[in-house]
Amino acid sequence: MMMKKVAQTNNTSVLITGESGTGKEIVARGIHHLSKRRDHYFHSVNCSAIPKELFESEFFGHTKGAYTGATETKAGWFEIADKGTLFLDEIVDMDPSLQSKFLRVLEEKRVTRVGSTKELMIDVRIIAATNQEIESMIDKGKFRMDLYHRLNIFHIHIPPLRERKDDIRPLFDFFLKRFQQETGFVKQKLAPEVYDVLMEYDYPGNVRELRNIIERAVILAGDKSIGAEHLTMPGKSGIAAAPVSDGLPGFDLEKMEEVLIRKALKASHNNKSKAAKLLNISWQALDRRMKKLNIDQESSEDEGED
Numbered sequence: 001m002m003m004k005k006v007a008q009t010n011n012t013s014v015l016i017t018g019e020s021g022t023g024k025e026i027v028a029r030g031i032h033h034l035s036k037r038r039d040h041y042f043h044s045v046n047c048s049a050i051p052k053e054l055f056e057s058e059f060f061g062h063t064k065g066a067y068t069g070a071t072e073t074k075a076g077w078f079e080i081a082d083k084g085t086l087f088l089d090e091i092v093d094m095d096p097s098l099q100s101k102f103l104r105v106l107e108e109k110r111v112t113r114v115g116s117t118k119e120l121m122i123d124v125r126i127i128a129a130t131n132q133e134i135e136s137m138i139d140k141g142k143f144r145m146d147l148y149h150r151l152n153i154f155h156i157h158i159p160p161l162r163e164r165k166d167d168i169r170p171l172f173d174f175f176l177k178r179f180q181q182e183t184g185f186v187k188q189k190l191a192p193e194v195y196d197v198l199m200e201y202d203y204p205g206n207v208r209e210l211r212n213i214i215e216r217a218v219i220l221a222g223d224k225s226i227g228a229e230h231l232t233m234p235g236k237s238g239i240a241a242a243p244v245s246d247g248l249p250g251f252d253l254e255k256m257e258e259v260l261i262r263k264a265l266k267a268s269h270n271n272k273s274k275a276a277k278l279l280n281i282s283w284q285a286l287d288r289r290m291k292k293l294n295i296d297q298e299s300s301e302d303e304g305e306d
Contacts, residue, residue, distance in 0.1 A: 003027055006154045007034035013106075015091075015151045016129040018158030021208030024129040025087060027156060032085040037125060040084030043077055048093035055098045056114050060105070066115025078111045078122045091128040091151065092137045099144045106150055126151065161203040161210065168198055171207060175214040176226075183218055183267040183278075191227040201233050212280050219263045219278060258293045261286070265295075 006012055007030075014031060016024045025044060032042045050058060057066075061076030077086060088094075094102065105111055106126060110119045128151045137143040161167065172195070180186045203209050217230040260279065268274035276286040289295075 002154075002156050003030050004034055006156070007031045009154075010036055011123075011125055013125070013151050013153045014127045014156060015134075015148075015154070016127065016156045016158065017134070018129075018131060019160050019206055020131045021206035022131075022158040022160060023207040024131075024158060025089060026207070027158060028085070028087045028127040028129065031127060032087075032125075035085075035125070037084050041081050042085045042087065043081040044087045044089065045077055046089050048090045050094070052095050052098065055095070056101070059102070060111045061113040063113050063115035066113070070115070073113070076111060076113065078105065078124055079120060081124045082122050083124075085125045085127060088126065088128040090130055090132075092130045092132050092134055092143050096142055096144070099147050103144065103147045103150060106147075161206045165199055168210065169195060171210055172198060172214060175211050176218070179215045179218040185218055185222060185267075187223070188218065188221055189225040191225055193228050194226060194231065197228045197231055197233075215278060215280075216260070219260070219267050222263060222266075257289065258295065261289060261293065261295055 006014055014028070016027055018024055028044075029042060032038060045058075056062075057070075057074070057076070059076050059078055061074050061079055062070050064070060064073045105122075109122055111122055112119050134143060134148060138145050138148060176190075180188055198210075205212070213231055213233060216232050217226050220230040220232075221227070261275070264275040264278040265272070268278060272286060273283050276283045279286060281289075
């Protein structure tokens with residue numbers, strides 16, 4: 001596998017491309033853990049979430065008093081990931097005016113904290129990722145060609161999950177074990193038809209969607225076996241058509257929402273923040289739904305369906 005080959009090198013920059021949700025960060029972490037840098041830090045950065053005015057402080061660090069609000073000296077991400085790996089997700093969203101500064105650090109392997117004149121040597125492997133057509137961004141002048149060539153020494157493209165269906169079962173087994181451990185439903189069994197249903201779906205949301213499907217299935221099944229009725233996929237019979245005898249509310253969407261919320265609260269031991277994460281919604285969205293459905297957080301554990 002290409003991931004294992006590039007992991008054998010120590011400094012080679014890697015560019016990972018693929019649709020959103022295909023597992024680019026999983027591949028990046030795999031490269032890190034298979035490499036000689038495995039005992040050092042892996043730091044993930046979402047480039048689309050970095051305000052332009054904080055770029056230098058976040059990447060290079062700053063000294064105490066360097067600017068208003070700098071109450072203490074802070075190491076930047078390059079320092080934090082020294083001897084390890086710095087993963088830059090959505091690299092093409094980095095402001096074009098900052099790309100030259102970033103390129104210079106990659107070439108010189110030195111950073112200077114904001115407010116300091118002392119240069120610090122760094123030893124970091126860079127792994128960048130994007131779900132956009134990076135060549136198109138270069139043509140539009142939104143991404144530097146020299147930075148592209150500096151990052152694209154080794155290129156890994158991850159096909160969408162619909163084109164690599166052999167990965168569905170091992171991914172399902174991996175996430176199933178993880179979510180069973182997190183929720184405490186470790187004795188859940190699996191109905192034989194579950195894999196057949198999974199293989200028929202195209203997963204427009206890729207690995208991220210598969211992960212969410214599994215997490216919801218674990219919550220819905222609770223102490224029972226996971227069956228096809230617990231798989232929530234658009235266009236599938238799934239939970240929306242589940243019989244009332246299974247303790248599920250047939251085609252009543254609002255009632256189904258209530259069941260899901262109660263199960264998530266039970267699985268998270270009434271921790272609303274954790275329940276919102278299980279449901280893949282924000283804390284505020286969960287709070288609004290609970291108020292709309294008159295769900296009392298304190299009593300939800302006793303009232304929730306098994």
